[in-house]
Amino acid sequence: MGDLSDRLEAVRERLATAAERAGRDPASVRLIAVSKTVPADRVREAIRAGVDTLGENYVQEARAKMADLADLTVAWHFIGRLQTNKAKDVIEGFSLIHSVDRLKLARELDRRAGLHGRTLPILIQVNLSGEETKGGAAESEALDLIRTAAGLEHIEVRGLMTMPPFFDDPDRARPFFRSLARLAEAARQRLGLALPELSMGMSGDFEAAIEEGATLVRVGTAIFGRRS
Numbered sequence: 001m002g003d004l005s006d007r008l009e010a011v012r013e014r015l016a017t018a019a020e021r022a023g024r025d026p027a028s029v030r031l032i033a034v035s036k037t038v039p040a041d042r043v044r045e046a047i048r049a050g051v052d053t054l055g056e057n058y059v060q061e062a063r064a065k066m067a068d069l070a071d072l073t074v075a076w077h078f079i080g081r082l083q084t085n086k087a088k089d090v091i092e093g094f095s096l097i098h099s100v101d102r103l104k105l106a107r108e109l110d111r112r113a114g115l116h117g118r119t120l121p122i123l124i125q126v127n128l129s130g131e132e133t134k135g136g137a138a139e140s141e142a143l144d145l146i147r148t149a150a151g152l153e154h155i156e157v158r159g160l161m162t163m164p165p166f167f168d169d170p171d172r173a174r175p176f177f178r179s180l181a182r183l184a185e186a187a188r189q190r191l192g193l194a195l196p197e198l199s200m201g202m203s204g205d206f207e208a209a210i211e212e213g214a215t216l217v218r219v220g221t222a223i224f225g226r227r228s
């Protein structure tokens with residue numbers, strides 16, 4: 001347990017230091033422990049060490065862990081690419097979907113959430129780098145998607161998510177974080193929509209993301225170690 005709780009503590013310290021440097025309350029940044037490929041017993045250790053929110057990328061893997069860890073209280077966020085035909089599988093169990101990047105998916109989540117009689121909180125994922133390997137709506141289409149998704153009855157658009165390209169130097173990711181914050185501001189000014197959540201920053205760059213306004217950081221490797 002030692003190594004995991006030590007790493008978690010180190011991440012929490014880095015998070016708090018970055019927030020303070022930016023004049024922000026560390027409590028305004030939520031740490032999401034990204035547990036894709038991490039076995040349920042390791043995830044259990046992390047929860048015992050204080051993790052309260054998990055991020056998962058694959059629906060089936062997440063469902064299996066939810067069943068294994070059903071005796072514990074923890075929030076599950078879906079952060080991976082989501083096929084429209086899998087929308088029905090994330091309506092229950094997840095408290096936030098970070099990766100809604102197209103209208104067809106937003107409509108299907110809305111329809112499915114309606115069938116379950118619930119409102120599903122989501123983020124709109126934006127691809128600010130144009131990398132084809134990454135999910136996300138194009139920046140030029142993001143405001144239209146935000147507006148249309150915000151008009152749907154059974155989903156609630158809580159904010160935006162992005163994944164910059166990988167850089168060795170986290171400062172190079174900073175312009176992408178800044179662009180996401182600017183897009184949320186544009187939605188406020190032009191659409192009158194408040195988008196309080198900004199999901200940005202991973203193990204290598206979450207401090208820069210916090211300095212640029214992140215409210216949700218998605219950290220895997222720095223907590224659980226290298227994925228096999």
Ligand SMILES: *Cc1c(COP(=O)(O)O)cnc(C)c1O
Nearest residue numbers: 034079202203218219220221222
């Ligand atoms: C895997 C993953 C992360 C975590 O990445 P690390 O570099 O291990 O911290 C964050 N966000 C998404 C969308 C991911 O797929």
